[in-house]
Amino acid sequence: MANTLEVDNRRDAGAPVLPAAYDETNAPACHGANPRIFFPAHEVPLGEREIREAKNICSRCPVREDCLALAIQSGETDGVWGGTTPAERRSIRLQLRRFNGTKNLVEALARGHEEHVRPVDRPAVVVQLLQLGWDVRQVAKALSITPFDVAGARAQGAQILVYRRLLQRRYPEGWE
Ligand code: SF4
Helix, strand or coil: CCCCCCHHHHHHHCCCCCCCCCCCCCCCCCCCCCHHHHCCCCCCCCCHHHHHHHHHHHCCCCCHHHHHHHHHHHCCCCCCECCECHHHHHHHHHHHHHHHHCHHHHHHHHCCCCCCCCHHHHHHHHHHHHHCCCCHHHHHHHHCCCHHHHHHHHHHHHHHHHHHHHHHHHCCCCCC
């Protein structure tokens, strides 16, 4: 079954819409909900209460992952999608860009070069080095940080990996 959420349909309608590919068993949880919980009216930002309500609905949505992947991949700037606000998606996209932007740096470190790693890049670099089989002490030494810092960066970086896997699964042909 194709499972496409149509960005334009959703935005134009000012509300989440039920795409034809979904049926009653896996319909988006927002179908029939007040659209203004999800989309701002006349460019007025969503309030905390609306965001809370929207996220609550998204939390029980069977197509949440598809919805989030679509919003991240398409750079959706409005509304709550997949349980995220525009600011949260901006942050996710930034983290994903950092991950991609640090590949050369990670390769250089893996070759034994001394490299300066900015604190903002640490989560992406740490998870990539750990993926290469480095242990925490090696990473700490290479980045001149403590094992405690490595653990913190690893926790942040783990979330980036979750988003990367989600996008790779949803867009195997490429999403960057
Ligand atoms: S994740 Fe949220 S916004 Fe997306 S389809 Fe489901 S309920 Fe609607």
